[in-house]
Amino acid sequence: MVLKNGKSRYQVPNLERALSIMEYMAKSDGSLTMAEIARNLGYPNNSVFRIMSTLEECGYLIKDTDSKHFRISRKLLSLGYQALIETSLIEKAADTLRALRDETRETALLGTLLEGEGVVLEQFLSPEPIKFMVSPGTRFPLHTAAPAKAIMAFLDEPERERQIGMIKFIRHNERTIVSANAYRKELQKVRKLGYGCDCGEDAKGIICVGAPVFDYRNRPVAAIWITGPEFRLPENSIPATGAIVAKHARDLSSRLGGSGN
Numbered sequence: 001m002v003l004k005n006g007k008s009r010y011q012v013p014n015l016e017r018a019l020s021i022m023e024y025m026a027k028s029d030g031s032l033t034m035a036e037i038a039r040n041l042g043y044p045n046n047s048v049f050r051i052m053s054t055l056e057e058c059g060y061l062i063k064d065t066d067s068k069h070f071r072i073s074r075k076l077l078s079l080g081y082q083a084l085i086e087t088s089l090i091e092k093a094a095d096t097l098r099a100l101r102d103e104t105r106e107t108a109l110l111g112t113l114l115e116g117e118g119v120v121l122e123q124f125l126s127p128e129p130i131k132f133m134v135s136p137g138t139r140f141p142l143h144t145a146a147p148a149k150a151i152m153a154f155l156d157e158p159e160r161e162r163q164i165g166m167i168k169f170i171r172h173n174e175r176t177i178v179s180a181n182a183y184r185k186e187l188q189k190v191r192k193l194g195y196g197c198d199c200g201e202d203a204k205g206i207i208c209v210g211a212p213v214f215d216y217r218n219r220p221v222a223a224i225w226i227t228g229p230e231f232r233l234p235e236n237s238i239p240a241t242g243a244i245v246a247k248h249a250r251d252l253s254s255r256l257g258g259s260g261n
Helices: 013-027 034-041 045-057 075-079 088-104 146-152 157-164 180-193 235-255
Strands: 061-063 070-072 107-113 118-124 196-199 206-214 220-229
Touching (some): 013 034, 034 045, 088 118, 088 235, 107 146, 206 235
Antiparallel strands (some): 107 118, 107 220
């Protein structure tokens, strides 16, 4: 049924307002206060307070406790994963991943960060008989995974510290980083080298080497990496392998309009 004002009787006003607030914030440059949103959208202050408090509690908004400003979190990425598969990032990464796979003969992957973890977006399998396969949609921890280190190292400090604060430093073996300070030191090393490595920190015998991918604003929005067995990727091969992965990451960054690290 359609009411006289042209709207359906089945519409939920507060849900409509919540979506309008998220769309407005997405179009805004930077963060906003509740008062600014209420004023600019013409919504009652109490309604905006309840809606934004709920969105914050559910993890869709992040509040700066000092400035009282809000910004959108990355949680929506998890809901829009299927749509993300069709975006230009996935499409433009295909040739890069294929080239990386062919040059290294290891499985090449693309991934990005969610709130406190990472997610695999795409992969090109190694031609070798012994290979590692990780299904798109698989999550990975920030403190061990090479792609997570590669992205985290190049985030701006506030965002990096916020992400570090969400990490549960679970020990998998004696190689695993188990403290925030040790992880910060690792990220400094990654930033200097331009690539990150998981040298069996999550699972012994499995090596991953990843490098960041930058968008047109030179923000690290993703990472590409290879994964393979330690007998094909020994420790002395990591610098050369890292240089190869970083080279292909720069190629993908340029396709996205970024200049790379």
